[in-house]
Amino acid sequence: MARVRLFIRGGVDLATVLGMGQTFLWRPGRGGFFGTIQGRAVFLRQVDTETLEASASLPPEELSALVSRYFDAERDLEEVRRLLSEDPHCRRAVERFSGLRVLRQPFWECLAGFLLSSANNVRRIHRIVRKLAERYGEVQPVEGELQAVFPPPERLVDIPLEALYDCGTGFRARGLREAARRVASGEWDGDVLARLSEEEARARLMSGYGIGEKIADCVLLYALGFLEVFPLDVWMRRVLKELYFPDGRLPRRAERARWVRRRFPGVGGYAQLYLYHAARHGVLLDRAKLV
DNA sequence: CTCCAGGGGGACG
DNA sequence: CGTCCCCATGGA
Numbered sequence: 174m175a176r177v178r179l180f181i182r183g184g185v186d187l188a189t190v191l192g193m194g195q196t197f198l199w200r201p202g203r204g205g206f207f208g209t210i211q212g213r214a215v216f217l218r219q220v221d222t223e224t225l226e227a228s229a230s231l232p233p234e235e236l237s238a239l240v241s242r243y244f245d246a247e248r249d250l251e252e253v254r255r256l257l258s259e260d261p262h263c264r265r266a267v268e269r270f271s272g273l274r275v276l277r278q279p280f281w282e283c284l285a286g287f288l289l290s291s292a293n294n295v296r297r298i299h300r301i302v303r304k305l306a307e308r309y310g311e312v313q314p315v316e317g318e319l320q321a322v323f324p325p326p327e328r329l330v331d332i333p334l335e336a337l338y339d340c341g342t343g344f345r346a347r348g349l350r351e352a353a354r355r356v357a358s359g360e361w362d363g364d365v366l367a368r369l370s371e372e373e374a375r376a377r378l379m380s381g382y383g384i385g386e387k388i389a390d391c392v393l394l395y396a397l398g399f400l401e402v403f404p405l406d407v408w409m410r411r412v413l414k415e416l417y418f419p420d421g422r423l424p425r426r427a428e429r430a431r432w433v434r435r436r437f438p439g440v441g442g443y444a445q446l447y448l449y450h451a452a453r454h455g456v457l458l459d460r461a462k463l464v
Numbered sequence: 465c466t467c468c469a470g471g472g473g474g475a476c477g
Numbered sequence: 478c479g480t481c482c483c484c485a486t487g488g489a
Contacts, residue, residue, distance in 0.1 A: 195470095292470095293470080297487065301486095341487085344486090407470065
């Protein structure tokens with residue numbers, strides 16, 4: 174069992190980043206968080222704003238590299254925050270919430286999580302993911318506890334849909350299993366997709382059942398490193414309508430993607446992350462009025 | 465009971 | 478192109 178400390182450039186708010194809805198693989202416990210990275214049981218703890226401590230059954234150098242990549246630890250957030258602050262609404266969100274980061278998650282675990290996100294809520298996505306891990310994932314010891322990791326794609330390929338339903342997946346089971354097949358067979362490979370153009374990678378993901386533009390964009394952003402991608406979900410539709418087009422009418426669906434790309438050049442993913450989090454916490458929108 | 469949750473597919477006009 | 482309904486499920 175190795176335990177390492179990592180420096181996260183620009184800082185990180187661990188509890189927020191792990192719980193806000195860009196990953197669904199973490200549960201709080203023992204003053205930190207237990208979860209899965211790349212099929213490994215990992216324990217994470219916040220030491221100070223720029224320091225994390227990580228434990229796992231791995232050589233220290235491998236653990237360090239795994240977690241460092243996960244948190245995109247070398248990214249210069251000051252530059253990102255500076256660019257975001259040019260937009261008044263993003264600026265408010267940045268001032269209110271420091272320590273948000275776009276994670277760089279393992280491809281399969283990210284894809285599975287967002288396949289389960291459709292017409293769902295964050296708490297229940299967590300519950301479904303945990304159920305799948307408990308039922309089909311390997312149990313690994315970490316930090317004095319036994320942690321069930323999220324199952325690799327090969328493990329889900331032959332599970333009957335009814336068994337997945339029983340974990341609470343609902344109608345998302347078909348898409349999840351089909352995606353597991355493509356990843357297990359090598360048809361979809363995160364390293365390969367990450368090297369394609371944004372458009373080509375998105376198109377390939379959208380060829381999968383249950384993966385439309387929004388879910389594809391979340392995977393491009395949170396797993397494949399396309400930081401300019403701005404996922405358009407229900408919250409962003411509210412934000413655009415209330416904040417950016419308060420009088421006029423919302424641009425047509427196809428128009429919105431181009432609009433956000435031009436509005437937040439190069440940092441669309443961070444812009445979306447901050448707007449999403451702020452809106453959900455009633456900082457930019459009157460949440461009571463909308464929900 | 466209805467409505468909604470970080471959607472998407474299919475059938476319509 | 479847009480709009481409608483359906484897809485499971487649990488909480489408000």
